[in-house]
Amino acid sequence: MTEPLRVAIAGLGTVGAGVIRLLDTNGELIARRAGRPIEVVAVTARDRSKDRDVDLSRFKWIDDPTALAVEADADVVLELVGGADGTALALARAALDAKKSFVTANKAMIAHHGFELAQAAESAGVALKFEAAVAGGIPVVKGLREGAAANAIDRVYGVMNGTCNFILSKMESEGGDFSEVLAEAQAKGFAEADPSFDIDGVDAAHKLSILSSIAFGTQPAFDDVAIGGIRDVVAADIAEAAALGYRIRLVGIAEEDGEGLFQRVHPYLVPMAHPLAHVSGSTNAVVAEGNFVGRLFFEGAGAGDGPTASAVVADLIDIARGEFGPPYAMPVTVLAKQPPAPTGERRGRAYVRLTVADKVGVLAEIAAAMRDAGVSIEALMQRGAMADGSVLVAIVTHEGPERCVAQALEKLSASSNLKGAPMWMHILGD
Amino acid sequence: MTEPLRVAIAGLGTVGAGVIRLLDTNGELIARRAGRPIEVVAVTARDRSKDRDVDLSRFKWIDDPTALAVEADADVVLELVGGADGTALALARAALDAKKSFVTANKAMIAHHGFELAQAAESAGVALKFEAAVAGGIPVVKGLREGAAANAIDRVYGVMNGTCNFILSKMESEGGDFSEVLAEAQAKGFAEADPSFDIDGVDAAHKLSILSSIAFGTQPAFDDVAIGGIRDVVAADIAEAAALGYRIRLVGIAEEDGEGLFQRVHPYLVPMAHPLAHVSGSTNAVVAEGNFVGRLFFEGAGAGDGPTASAVVADLIDIARGEFGPPYAMPVTVLAKQPPAPTGERRGRAYVRLTVADKVGVLAEIAAAMRDAGVSIEALMQRGAMADGSVLVAIVTHEGPERCVAQALEKLSASSNLKGAPMWMHILGD
Structure with a gap:
């Protein structure tokens, strides 16, 4: 069997401990699948003394998390600290700078800094992987x-x-x-x-x-x-x-x-x-x-230590196999910069719920506001009065521009008959 | 952009034509994702003159499918001929023998000969991929x-x-x-x-x-x-x-x-x-x-030219990226030989439907057979007589050994009251 893939872990909360437990439990099987063993060589966390129900004495302990990239003799740095910036980001930059592959479950950091980190990973020729950042254990990335x-x-x-x-x-x-x-x-x-x-x-x-x-x-x-x-x-x-x-x-x-x-x-x-x-x-x-x-x-499962550890270790297996490429499927240099689509012209069906006074003419006012804004009503339900005397009116619209619904609601929100902000939800189309 | 991945296709039925259409439609996008273009260079099929609604004049035509592996200047041979043996198998062997990667949607051939083909692929150091062989477009392999x-x-x-x-x-x-x-x-x-x-x-x-x-x-x-x-x-x-x-x-x-x-x-x-x-x-x-x-x-989607082509081309993209390894996740040399599990000792719940004569004592006979075999009944429904005068009896059992149900049914099948073979279905457990 070839050289093990050496991993340094930063962050030993439930997911970090879960990763160690997973590697302990399934290690032999994983070695067969990955073509080589995956070994934790070093760890870091805020509190060394905390009981985590896994034996950490086997691993080198490094106090300073950002030093992990340099001090640990690792191929991959696994970040499970969390947070969009701070320690996690410093560690990510240090790891990629040191040409170590980097794996994370940190959705906030990838959402905010993924592009920069992918640039760093691609120019270093190492992996940046984040399967666990989206939908937990589901291999959707x-x-x-x-x-x-x-x-x-x-x-x-x-x-x-x-x-x-x-x-x-x-x-x-x-x-x-x-x-x-x-x-x-x-x-x-x-x-x-x-x-x-x-x-x-x-x-x-x-x-x-x-x-x-x-x-x-x-x-x-x-x-x-x-x-x-x-x-x-x-x-x-x-x-x-x-x-x-x-x-x-x-x-x-x-x-x-x-x-x-x-x-x-x-x-x-x-x-x-x-x-x-x-x-x-x-x-x-x-x-x-x-x-x-x-x-x-x-x-x-979208969360939990087992499913998240499963996704994290799947990334490690890909790296051990050498089966990885650009983090976003294509190189960062060819990712297009897309402006946000203007939402006003979007068409769809809507659900609107209004809390209104139980008075003559309120329904007519709602219906008129919808008509004036060009919203076509597919269904309208008014149910009996609530404890405070107000009444709920729920409306489903036909398909139409979202801006018309916005316009109708803006007009209605000025009405003294409205007892609270309108609730507007979209209806998922096929 | 680096060298294209050159593909030779054997078999131009709906899936083969679908693959060509997909590469024509999404080719540019795929080149960005794969890091290089995927190009069809040669094709073969039974009938050259058939109208397939795709332009084949761009590709080298090779009459003998088993010659494709050698005569086409390809990196990958894509087999869409079908059949467990015959042409498809000869082509697979020839392609791997010529150290070409091999992609197929052929479930029958992989089910029967996948092990042999994986041995050949692994010793040649090329890819053998068959995502489309299981569940069509779903990337479940x-x-x-x-x-x-x-x-x-x-x-x-x-x-x-x-x-x-x-x-x-x-x-x-x-x-x-x-x-x-x-x-x-x-x-x-x-x-x-x-x-x-x-x-x-x-x-x-x-x-x-x-x-x-x-x-x-x-x-x-x-x-x-x-x-x-x-x-x-x-x-x-x-x-x-x-x-x-x-x-x-x-x-x-x-x-x-x-x-x-x-x-x-x-x-x-x-x-x-x-x-x-x-x-x-x-x-x-x-x-x-x-x-x-x-x-x-x-x-x-489990079938259809679009979904199947999607899975086939996903395999080609993996190969273009160099992201492939042993076909069965681990090398053939470490795949274990497992005997079939003895089914008799399996436990589960069962549904049994009997078609019986509408006579006094039939239910008692059924109940006795179940009891004698040790089958515990959770629910039993008898509905009114059918057109031919027979009656349906449906039984759901408690969890127990499957062999007990088999025993009960064997005993009952000798009964003159049974008007047809019993229907036995398992109940999927959580």
Whole structure:
């Protein structure tokens, strides 16, 4: 057997410990598959004394994480520290500078600095891999970069945040508003104490922007993702959606539309016949639609130490095999710079929910605002009054320009009959 | 840009023409992704004059397909002739012998001769790739070989024959017995004039045996697959399954159980909560369960010229990138020879449907046979008499050894009250 692939790990939280446990458990099998053993040679973490349930005495301990790239006798640096900048970024730069391959599960850092790091990796002739940064254990970076590589991708989209999907699934199965279910999820450890990155859509946007670049051959453009979260979804939205034949999912979606690259993370109404409607709990799923392959659907665990370790070690195996190339499927020098697509001219169907006063003339006011903005209504439901006397009106529009819906809502928001901000969700088209 | 990857194609049916069309349509994009252009340089087929809707005049025409490997100035030979032996096999041997990489969509040939061909490819140091041989456009060979490579695979299984799934889905949505729906499918071109390879499970078994080798690191053992088809599924089975919360799918399933490698293709009752239950029409899907990643689910088009061409060209891109290794994930020299697992000791739940005379004492006879064989009954449904006066009895068993069910059915088959062979289907466990 040839020389082992030597790995230095920075960050020994649950994922870091999971990687070591995985290599301990499956090491022999992996050596057969990779053609050579994968060996951890050095580690670093904030707290050396913490009990991690794995034996670290075998590895060289290095106190300063940014020194890992130089001091460890490693072929690959594996970064599991997290955070878009700071230690993780310093380590990434140092590793690539030292011509070490670099593997990470850090979606925030790749979303913000992936382009720069890919430039560094490509000029150093080493690997930069981040399968675990998108959709946990699901090999979707590989699925796009390699599996679907023969296709022009029409659209890539999916459910990429497990916390949001857990909350929405719970609201579906047990009722309850967003805030109640979030509190329960936090109590059980399924959501962070500060859950804003997850529930406001930022985490999903990180992942989406990474997939966009690979799918469309464009420079990463995280700042161009239009981001919305699920804070304002209420039990009545879930119920109305169900009555109409939909489930609500936080969907990240990207497509090239001729005028630019469209990237959006937002709660969508997903038709029950679409596979994404059946993605429940903390599961993730990604759909890629190619011009020859049609629709590919990848589903699996989007988080957790086991699945994340699986994706991280798959990257290590690729490197051990020498089967890696440009991180974004094509060299950074040929990635196109795409402007964001203007969203106003986008067409689609919409779900709008309004909380209004229970008064004569309110429905007429809503209907007039929609008509004046050129929004064609497909269905409208008004249900009985709520505890505070207000009434919910849910509207599904026919397909039309999104700017018309925006215009109608702007007009309505000035009305004294509106008891809260309107909720606007897009309906996922086929 | 570096030298193109030169490809010689044998076989210009719908898939061969699809590959040429794909390279014409997406060629520039593919060159950017692969790092170099992929160019067809020579072709061969049975009939040169046939109109294929693609311009062949650009390519060198070679009459003798087995001469392609030598006469074409190619890096890769792409075989789309089909058939386990004959021309396809002669060409494969000639190509690898000439140290050309070899790509194929030929499941039958890989199931029967993949081991020999992998030996030849590995000793020649060239690629042997067959993504399109399993589940059409879905990158599941890659998903197992690379995406899930960090895991010990517990189980790999899926819906791998589009014709069967089309027929079963149609029976579900529109009623009708197998033979009626098959005739309709044949009339519409969704099933072959001689459909036996598909409906008797042989095609799915070819694919399963290929996946088994990659998943478990075992030598291909197509002959060890226990194969059953869907000929005997009647409308009443679909209805009973639905009433019990299941859908019937032709499932190929493989697992290592300590005593050997278990491989079976058979109609299964799939619980509605399982993603395979929602795989409809000619769609395929494969599930891989790994010891760290958990359950991975891959779904997409299992056949058709576009999806198949997508998988074939993905293989060519891997070769153009130099990102390929042993066809079965590990070198043939380390693939283990696993005996088939003894099926009798397998445990599971079963669905049994009996067609019996509408007479006093028949139910008692059935119940006694089950009891005597040690089969514990979870549910039993008897529905009203059929047109010919016979009665259907459907039974769902508790989990127990399969041999007990076999024993009960053997005893019952001697009974004069039985009006036809019993139908026995397994119930897919979580």
